[in-house]
Amino acid sequence: MDRxxxxxxxxxxxxxxxxxxxxxxxxxILAPLLAPHDPLDQDITRRLQPPAWLPGGSVEYLLGTxxxxxxxxxxxxYGSRISLLIGLLSVAVSLPIGVxxxxxxxxxxxxxxxxxxxxxxVQLAFPFILLAITIAGVLGPSPRxxxxxxxxxxxxxxxxVTRGQVLGLREKEFVEAARALGMRHGRILVAHIxxxxxxxxxxxxxxxVAQMILLESSLSFLGLGVxxxxxxxxxxxxxxxxxxxxxxWLTTFPGATIMLTVLGINFMGDWxxxxxxxxxxxx
Amino acid sequence: MRQFLARxxxxxxxxxxxxxxxxxxxxxxxxDPTYLLLPPTATEEDRVxxxxxxxxxxxxxxxxxxxxxxxxxxxxxRSLRFGEPAIPLVLExxxxxxxxxxxxxxxxxxxxxxxxxxxxxxxxxxxxxxIMLGALFxxxxxxxxxxxxxxxxxxxxxxxxxxxGRGSLMHLALPAVTLGLYSTARVTRLVRAGMLDVMGQDYxxxxxAKGLPxxxxxxxxxxxxxxxxxxxxxxxxxxxxxxxAVITETIxxxxxxxxxxxxxxxxxxxxxxxxxVMVTALVFxxxxxxxxxxxxxxxxxxxxx
Numbered sequence: 001m002d003r004x005x006x007x008x009x010x011x012x013x014x015x016x017x018x019x020x021x022x023x024x025x026x027x028x029i030l031a032p033l034l035a036p037h038d039p040l041d042q043d044i045t046r047r048l049q050p051p052a053w054l055p056g057g058s059v060e061y062l063l064g065t066x067x068x069x070x071x072x073x074x075x076x077x078y079g080s081r082i083s084l085l086i087g088l089l090s091v092a093v094s095l096p097i098g099v100x101x102x103x104x105x106x107x108x109x110x111x112x113x114x115x116x117x118x119x120x121x122v123q124l125a126f127p128f129i130l131l132a133i134t135i136a137g138v139l140g141p142s143p144r145x146x147x148x149x150x151x152x153x154x155x156x157x158x159x160x161v162t163r164g165q166v167l168g169l170r171e172k173e174f175v176e177a178a179r180a181l182g183m184r185h186g187r188i189l190v191a192h193i194x195x196x197x198x199x200x201x202x203x204x205x206x207x208x209v210a211q212m213i214l215l216e217s218s219l220s221f222l223g224l225g226v227x228x229x230x231x232x233x234x235x236x237x238x239x240x241x242x243x244x245x246x247x248x249w250l251t252t253f254p255g256a257t258i259m260l261t262v263l264g265i266n267f268m269g270d271w272x273x274x275x276x277x278x279x280x281x282x283x
Numbered sequence: 284m285r286q287f288l289a290r291x292x293x294x295x296x297x298x299x300x301x302x303x304x305x306x307x308x309x310x311x312x313x314x315d316p317t318y319l320l321l322p323p324t325a326t327e328e329d330r331v332x333x334x335x336x337x338x339x340x341x342x343x344x345x346x347x348x349x350x351x352x353x354x355x356x357x358x359x360x361r362s363l364r365f366g367e368p369a370i371p372l373v374l375e376x377x378x379x380x381x382x383x384x385x386x387x388x389x390x391x392x393x394x395x396x397x398x399x400x401x402x403x404x405x406x407x408x409x410x411x412x413x414i415m416l417g418a419l420f421x422x423x424x425x426x427x428x429x430x431x432x433x434x435x436x437x438x439x440x441x442x443x444x445x446x447x448g449r450g451s452l453m454h455l456a457l458p459a460v461t462l463g464l465y466s467t468a469r470v471t472r473l474v475r476a477g478m479l480d481v482m483g484q485d486y487x488x489x490x491x492a493k494g495l496p497x498x499x500x501x502x503x504x505x506x507x508x509x510x511x512x513x514x515x516x517x518x519x520x521x522x523x524x525x526x527x528a529v530i531t532e533t534i535x536x537x538x539x540x541x542x543x544x545x546x547x548x549x550x551x552x553x554x555x556x557x558x559x560v561m562v563t564a565l566v567f568x569x570x571x572x573x574x575x576x577x578x579x580x581x582x583x584x585x586x587x588x
Contacts, residue, residue, distance in 0.1 A: 013419075121294070122301030126564040127526025130544060131305070134556055137548035138313040214425055218530055221427045222545060237428060241534075244431065245439050252435070255428030263423035270419070 014271025020264025028080040035074040036060070039231045043069040048247045064249040066239065072249060075231035076257050082143065082232040083261065087213040090147045091205055094154030099201060101155070102162025103189050107170055113163070120156045128153045129218060136224035146225050150212050161204055165197040199276040206269035210262045217258050233258045284579075291575060295568045302564040303354060307347050310553045319363065319551055354561065360554035364547075369558035373540055377562065379449055380539030383462060383531065384524045386455055388517065390463030391470055391524075396513065398467075399474025400506065403482065414471065421468030426527050430461040430534040447536035458535040465527045466520050473516050477509045484508075511582045518574030522567045 027034060047069040050057040057064060063072040105113035123131075132149050139145045169175060170193070178188050219225030220234030228235055233254040240250025313319075316337065317330045334340055338349055353359070359369040402414040437457060438446040444457050481487065482505055490500045529541035536542070540559050547555035 013416075118297060118301065121298050122305065124522070125298045125302055125568055126560060127522055127529065127567075129526040129529050130541075130560055130563060131309075133529065133545060133548050134306075134309055134560060135312075137551070137556070138309055210423065214423075217425055218427060221425075222530070222533065224548070234425075234427075237425075237431065241431060244435060248435055251428070251431045255425060255431065258428065259420070259424050262425075263420060266419055266423050 011271045011274060013267040014274075017264045017267025017269075017271060020260060021268055024080055024084060024261055024264070027077055028084045031077050031081055035071075035077045036062070037071040037074040039070065039074050039078040040229050041070060045069065048243065050247070051249050063253050064247070066236070066250055067243055067247075072236075072253055075236055076233065076254055078231040079233045079236065079254065079257070080261070082226050082230065083213050083216060083258070086143060086146055086150070086216045086226075087209045090150035090154060090212045090216075091208050093147060093151035094208070095158055095201070095205055097151070098155035098158025099162045099194075102159040103166055103193065105159070106163035106166030107185070107189055107193065116159060117163070120159055123153070123156050129215070132215065132219060133222060133224050136219055141219075141224050141227055143226055143230075146216055146219055149219070150215055153215070154208055154212065157204060157208065158201065161200055162197060165200065166193055169193050169196055203269060203273045203276060206265060206272055210265035210269065213258070213262055213265070287579075288576075291572060295572055298568055299561075299564060300351075303351055303561065304347070306557050306560050307350050310557060311343070313551070313553065316553070319553075354557075359558040359561070362547075362555045363552045364550050364555075369554040370562075372555060373543065373558045373562050376538055376540045376543050377566075379537060380525070380528055380532070380541060381566075382449075382455070383458055383537060383539060384521065384528055386459035387462035387466070387524050387527075387531075388520065390459050391465075391467045391520070392513075392517070394463075395467045395470035396474055396510075399471045400478050400501075400509070402471065402475040403478035404501070406479065415475075418468040418471045421464055421471075424464075426461060426465045427530050427534055429464060430458070430531060433457050433461055434534070447534075449538055458531050458537055461534070462524060462527050462531045465531075466523055469523075470513075470516055470520060474509065474513060477512050478505065481505045481508045511578070514574060514578055514581060518571045521570050525563055525567060 046061070046065055047067055049061050049065040049069075051064045052059050052062045061071050061073070063076070066072055066075070101116045105116040132153060135149050135152070136145060139148075175188060175192055178192050216225055217232070217234030217237070220232045221238045223235075223238055226232040226235055228239070236254040237251050240247065240254070243250050316339065317325075317333045321329055321333060338346055341349075357370045361367060362369050362372055365372060398414050398418075402411045405411045434446050434457065437443045444453050448454055487500065487504055490504045495504075525541075528537075528539060529544060531537065532539045532541040533545050540562065544556060544559040547553075547559065
């Protein structure tokens with residue numbers, strides 16, 4: 001704990017990151033309490049109102065209103081729910097798949113390993129966003145499908161890192177000793193190897209949440225992610241794009257929110273990496 | 284060398300086959316293509332006839348075989364929207380995408396190589412921290428937002444550049460910077476890490492110990508060795524850039540294959556989608572093959588075995 005607080009204090013970025021992430025979680029959970037309006041409440045008569053500090057703006061709609069008269073701030077607040085949920089769930093789905101395949105491949109080698117690594121090669125052979133929009137177009141856009149798509153894209157990184165680590169560990173004395181003692185393979189993998197590779201996996205997963213939030217917003221921006229009227233940051237940017245010459249606030253604020261959120265998570269990832277192992281700089 | 288080339292080619296071929304499998308089966312998830320091709324008024328009989336015509340009544344593996352055979356000949360079927368063969372549609376737009384991607388890569392390398400080197404030489408000093416902070420910001424910025432902000436500032440407010448389209452260098456500037464900055468952050472970090480790694484090597488210590496001037500050590504000894512891995516990064520970065528081009532092209536109405544893919548998806552024009560994905564994968568695979576070969580040529584320590 002001492003080391004944790006010490007590095008935390010030294011690493012201001014980590015502290016800022018943690019604060020941003022915590023703020024995001026609190027806002028997402030308490031959205032109905034914090035949001036000044038209903039995210040779906042439309043009223044054309046008050047459409048495209050500028051932010052409060054500009055002429056024509058009102059304190060009631062701090063960050064202005066969109067083309068349907070909905071409160072931008074409220075929609076940003078509610079949008080955090082989608083972003084966090086999809087970011088976390090897609091990691092929760094892809095991480096076990098990738099780590100599992102990496103463990104099995106790295107430990108047993110052979111055909112399975114070859115198959116997994118070739119599959120990873122195939123997946124890395126074309127831009128993921130292209131695969132993502134293809135699947136989203138075919139399956140139809142929905143939050144569930146977005147999570148599925150991101151999980152399909154996310155597993156490779158875990159599989160590669162896990163496999164690399166396991167390849168080194170399987171030759172170590174303690175693994176050999178466990179094997180000599182007659183321990184079953186499954187037990188060796190779970191009890192001896194897995195705990196030793198958790199550190200890079202946790203760091204990787206932290207960065208992955210940020211990555212997934214970015215990808216989700218990209219899909220929603222292209223109209224292939226979360227569908228209107230559900231508020232999502234990427235979707236708001238997509239809507240606001242048509243009004244770029246007359247209502248800059250529609251694109252500026254949701255985008256800045258995405259950037260801050262992702263930045264916060266990346267700060268945290270950097271800090272965790274330094275904390276666990278300064279040698280992991282290349283991750 | 285010949286053996287390496289053969290193995291590398293086999294690997295590349297395997298990847299292309301894998302991509303074609305993915306493309307074929309993902310599109311099949313969309314359901315019965317006859318519903319897409321026939322008007323809603325078509326009878327069940329029409330449907331069965333068309334299914335037989337398209338070979339849809341055969342086992343799925345046979346269908347993939349037919350698809351693969353045609354694809355090898357560059358035939359992905361006709362665009363459902365344009366009625367033209369899909370491949371020429373894609374190839375027509377490929378130069379625009381390559382132009383954008385290469386320009387973005389140039390932007391990215393022009394910024395990231397000096398920044399990465401400076402950062403490594405001034406490790407943990409103010410300039411290093413600033414560059415790394417900038418890189419973190421860059422990595423956290425959604426590429427579509429950056430594009431929109433650049434349009435807002437330079438095209439709408441300052442009216443310095445056109446908002447969209449392709450034509451002059453002025454048209455290229457904003458999309459290239461948008462897409463380029465997207466990869467600048469990552470490449471900067473990698474260059475910095477590479478430079479730090481090289482600076483810690485024995486031969487650099489030897490160079491210092493010999494009393495060589497600082498400039499000579501950095502430029503002749505360290506820099507040259509740092510730039511070798513950068514070549515690999517460029518190969519990998521190309522894939523990221525081609526992906527980023529999908530979004531950048533959409534924002535700037537850039538007439539490339541990324542925008543073609545997005546519109547094709549929305550129109551359920553699957554032959555075009557398949558063609559775009561296959562062509563992109565092919566471009567990427569070929570580039571990486573070339574990079575691998577260049578790598579061996581640049582660094583004679585690498586043995587091809």
